Amino acid sequence: MRILVCVKRVPITGGRMVLTADEQAIETKHLGFTISPHEECGVEEAVRIVEAGGGEVVVLTLGPEEAAEQIRDCMAIGADRGIHLVSSEEWDPQATAAAIADAIRAEDPFDLIVFGNESADAGGYQVGIRVAYALGLPVVTGLKGLTVDAGRARCEQEVPGGRDVYDVALPAVVSVKEGLNLPRYPSVPAKLRAKSKPLDARLVERPVSKLEKLRLVVPEGSHKQAEILGEGPAAAPRVVEVMQQLGVA
Amino acid sequence: MTLVFMESADDELSRQALTLAQSLGGDVRAVTIDGPYAPSVWAAAIVEAAGGDDIVGPGSDRGNELLAHAAAQLDLPFAANVSEIQGDELTRLRWGGTLLEEARLHSDRRLLSSAPFAFAPATWGQEVAVLTPSFGDGVQVVDHVAPDMGGKVSLADAKVVVSGGRGVGSAEGFAILEELAALLDAAVGCSRVVTSAGWRPHSDQVGQTGTKVSPDLYIACGISGATQHIAGCKGAKALLAINADKEATIFAHADYAVIGDLHEIVPAITAELRKVKGS
């Protein structure tokens, strides 16, 4: 099986969102970077499928030069090779999907193309679906379960109260959610091996945005002033009183 | 004119989508779809019913999926989780709602989903037309599996959630949270640190990439209050935080605070509840 996983570099924001002075981005001076937990599960799943049945896992990202770090992280989990579409501008979901579809057409065909259900930051809920249409492939989203066998994929999609099951022929596009598996912690030798795996980087030109970001806004907090019920176990009677006031005890 | 897709006529998020649609000005028509779920086929039916109109849907998994299919079929931009709109300028959610983006949509037609709970639900006196698309070779649902909850209340539906973070310390540490939860008919939740460590299954995770909950009371034990966790519990009517660090960010989101070691505080609350309930 040849599997492609698409990932996106995002900051690890912690307890508070802080913006740059021009309100165009999150201030990342003191932040680390990662990919969405959904995408991390996508990489883990692809690596497990190839470990079991042979093949190749390729990771693709569209992002700034620094996003090579996220491709190396995915290689440490077990991806074999990387494709880095380099651009320091912000792309809208339609343009992102078009660039990813172009890059896929330039490769030998993949059996399975994996996305996160939604990116961690912009959360457009659409890049995987658009790529599927561009390539004329079936697509199933929001997977919490995936079994690949004999050229077909059994897909379990999370819905309220359970899971809907789909059965699709490969090649196909899927988007996945965290919980699909528990990703491994890469070992030190795996991290070292990742450094020398092949990574193909090329510059891409951004087209005009149809969904154009104007500025970012940190939503007004609820301005809550928590009522302190006490310190330590002595607070228990007050806690129970509050529970009774709220009608839950 | 605007076409609204509703998951059903009384679905809460779909009625919020109606409010968004009504705010666009012009006539509004509402449709729902009958039959087995088949995303590309359903989206094609919505596209056909819309003619050249704007299309709006709920910001649910299914609503966002269908709008994305429709957008791909029409090759038009789609703005997901819109919380405000004025002409072609809109506000939409990023980072699970902990950051907002103001954006301009460059398109004659608007394809939008409504951010959950950003709009009051509309009451719709008129008919909701039922579309019955013919199923061709589109991908469709072939089966449904439901988890065995063993009689326990689900995280999404629970009136009270007792949630634990890194401060709980271990898988075994959750026993005291389970005990409190049982007394309150509550579900047990957790942070991502906990699921990543393998202490609890991911189905217990609350947050941006876990379950979004809206209980009457959310009890956060040993959870620091990272934005991605708050994204999952900000819908709670009341939040009680128990944390050893009085500077913890979680207190900025809490209605009630108890400062100290959760390993002492949680059992004390359980004992007090037993006492009160017993008498």
Ligand SMILES: Cc1cc2nc3c(=O)[nH]c(=O)nc-3n(C[C@H](O)[C@H](O)[C@H](O)COP(=O)(O)OP(=O)(O)OC[C@H]3O[C@@H](n4cnc5c(N)ncnc54)[C@H](O)[C@@H]3O)c2cc1C
């Ligand atoms: C230099 C640069 C700076 C950027 N700055 C920001 C920023 O400040 N804030 C912000 O929100 N976005 C930023 N972006 C990202 C860009 O706006 C998004 O990639 C684009 O909008 C895709 O839409 P989405 O994230 O809503 O995708 P969704 O449809 O939510 O994503 C679904 C899935 O598609 C895949 N995917 C999405 N984007 C990419 C990608 N770029 N490469 C590979 N796979 C991808 C992932 O698997 C993801 O899980 C930046 C991009 C670049 C190149």
Ligand SMILES: Cc1cc2nc3c(=O)[nH]c(=O)nc-3n(C[C@H](O)[C@H](O)[C@H](O)COP(=O)(O)OP(=O)(O)OC[C@H]3O[C@@H](n4cnc5c(N)ncnc54)[C@H](O)[C@@H]3O)c2cc1C
């Ligand atoms: C894209 C993305 C998506 C994410 N999605 C999610 C998500 O869905 N859900 C989620 O939860 N996280 C998510 N995260 C992770 C998130 O950023 C935080 O890392 C995580 O929520 C922190 O978990 P925590 O509060 O348990 O741990 P910590 O931040 O380590 O906090 C532990 C807290 O416990 C307190 N404590 C310690 N000991 C005790 C004690 N004995 N008694 C009382 N208090 C004590 C400490 O004071 C501290 O405040 C995501 C991150 C990213 C980047």
